[in-house]
Every structure is written in C-alpha cells, then in structure tokens.
Amino acid sequence: MRVLIALGGNALIRAGERGTWAEQRANAVTASRAIVAAKHAGHEVVLAHGNGPQVGLLALQQASGEPDAPALPFDVLVAMTQGQMGYLLQDAIGSVDPALPTATVLTRARVAADDPAFADPPTKPVGPFYSEDEARKLAGEREWDVGPDSDRGWRRLVASPRPAGVVEHEQIAALAERGVLVVAAGGGGVPVVERDDGLTGVEAVIDKDRCATELALQIGADLVVLTTGVPRVSFDFGTRWQRDMEVLTVSDAQRHMEDGDFPAGSMGPKIESAVRFAFAGGRAVITDPEHLTEALEGRGGTYIVPDEEGPSRVAPAPAAA
Numbered sequence: 602m603r604v605l606i607a608l609g610g611n612a613l614i615r616a617g618e619r620g621t622w623a624e625q626r627a628n629a630v631t632a633s634r635a636i637v638a639a640k641h642a643g644h645e646v647v648l649a650h651g652n653g654p655q656v657g658l659l660a661l662q663q664a665s666g667e668p669d670a671p672a673l674p675f676d677v678l679v680a681m682t683q684g685q686m687g688y689l690l691q692d693a694i695g696s697v698d699p700a701l702p703t704a705t706v707l708t709r710a711r712v713a714a715d716d717p718a719f720a721d722p723p724t725k726p727v728g729p730f731y732s733e734d735e736a737r738k739l740a741g742e743r744e745w746d747v748g749p750d751s752d753r754g755w756r757r758l759v760a761s762p763r764p765a766g767v768v769e770h771e772q773i774a775a776l777a778e779r780g781v782l783v784v785a786a787g788g789g790g791v792p793v794v795e796r797d798d799g800l801t802g803v804e805a806v807i808d809k810d811r812c813a814t815e816l817a818l819q820i821g822a823d824l825v826v827l828t829t830g831v832p833r834v835s836f837d838f839g840t841r842w843q844r845d846m847e848v849l850t851v852s853d854a855q856r857h858m859e860d861g862d863f864p865a866g867s868m869g870p871k872i873e874s875a876v877r878f879a880f881a882g883g884r885a886v887i888t889d890p891e892h893l894t895e896a897l898e899g900r901g902g903t904y905i906v907p908d909e910e911g912p913s914r915v916a917p918a919p920a921a922a
Contacts, residue, residue, distance in 0.1 A: 885904070
C-alpha cells in the first residue's frame, strides 16, 4: 500500500536535548529503521516531517546575525529546514540501507491569504522550551508571542494557517511510484498564497500533520501515520484512570475534540488530521517513532477509523513480564 509517515520535528530533537547535529542524526537513524522496514515490506513510502524545534533554532541564529547578515522571513526558513532535514533523513536512511533510493522534494503548500490564523493569536510552537518567566522576558525583548506547550515549558508561537493542498503532489506521487522513498512536505510545506503574479511566500509555519494529510489525500495514500511523543492516544493521561486507545471512530474522536480533550497545540491537529483522512475513507494511526513498525502492522498505535469499522476500544493491557 501507499503509506505517508509524518515524523515530528520533536522526534529528532527530544526533550532535554540541545539539538546538536549528532543528537538529531542519532534520533533520525532510530526512526529510519522502521521507515526502511516499511519500504522492505513492499509499501510505497512518502515521509513528511515537522520542523518546530529546527525552524525556531534557525530563527534564533538569523536574529543573532543581525545587522551584518539580514534575517530572512519564515517561509524562507521553512525552505531552508526542508533542505537541512531532508539531508538528515536521507543520510540516516542511507546508513540503514545504502541501496534504497531516496529524494527530498522542496514542497510548497497553498494557504488562503485571508486565513484567520494571520489575524488570530498565533498557535504554532517553534524553537526551544523556556520557563514561563524566561519566555515572557524574551517576548518583551524580541516582540514574540509565547505560550505553554503541553506542560513541557513555554515556547515562541507563530501563525499557522491551514493548508489547502501541496503544489508538488504530482511529482511526489511519480517518484513514489518508481520506488523512491520520498521526503516531502517538510515543516508543513513552505506557505504560499496566490497573488496576481503567481504564488508568493508568507510568514507562517504550517502544522505538519495537516499538510501531510492534504498530501496523502492528493496522492491517494492508503494509510497515514502521524507520529507523536506517546505510543497511543490516551484519556486521563497520567492518572490511575488512564485509558490507552487501540481504536477511535471518527464520531468519537470528533466528540472528544469538541469536549476539549485534545489541546490545539499538541494532540488536537493530529486528531483533526486523522479524522479528516478517515472521513474520506482512509485509515490513520497515531503513535510514537519507537512503535512505528507495530503500528504499520496493525499491532500498535491508535487507529482512527470510519464509524462502520468501530466501535472505539481500549487497548489490551500489556502482558506481565
């Protein structure tokens, strides 16, 4: 089948890491083993990735270069991280299987010029984590918007419009059909709007799960894998009532979204994206990179499925050691 795997930027720079190249490469190699295994299993694989930590760090580097080196806008920074992370992933995949053909496609994503995200308070976290006091201090000094990110700390927030589709989807599909493992839609795609003189980049960072889902629909993917920091979607996480879900139907997932169980800055876009893909007749699974192989085999992760494939069910408890 044709599988689109969306790898989070946080999977390559993990909590507590500085984001050195050695750290990112080690994490990329770990993730690549399951990605290569999916290719060896006969699947066509398209790999998308986030860039929240990386694009935020690049923005800091840009600011530190002023005034000698003028800072570049966020659409350019997204393009730069697509090249950076595409190289990282191709290098990591090559270390697992040097014979596997790979290609990174510089990818643009269409957004609406009047998207509410450009006027509303920003929601997309980028860059490193800070304490609340430090984040508020930096916000005042650098004219940033900041906010909490999933109880892990505070981060810079930027605008995140909804993607309407990937410009290069036909080229990506053509490469996948020829057996190439394609890295595409990096960082949610370079955000572009339609102007009288063509497509023009805008200052924003698109959510990678939303862009990956639009690309999956455009290329006719059978399965979308959305990676995150936990093996399964859970309710009452961290309490004695925690329930790890094996299956969530579209209706149940939508109801929990409406009830506020999935925060906008973390699990919310993943659930929303998975629902969109499942509603169109596909299957989506949410898991962490460590359980990617099990998820692809139907033995792990949380599957978001059409209602007729329900009901929703809790995952069986792990066997005792």
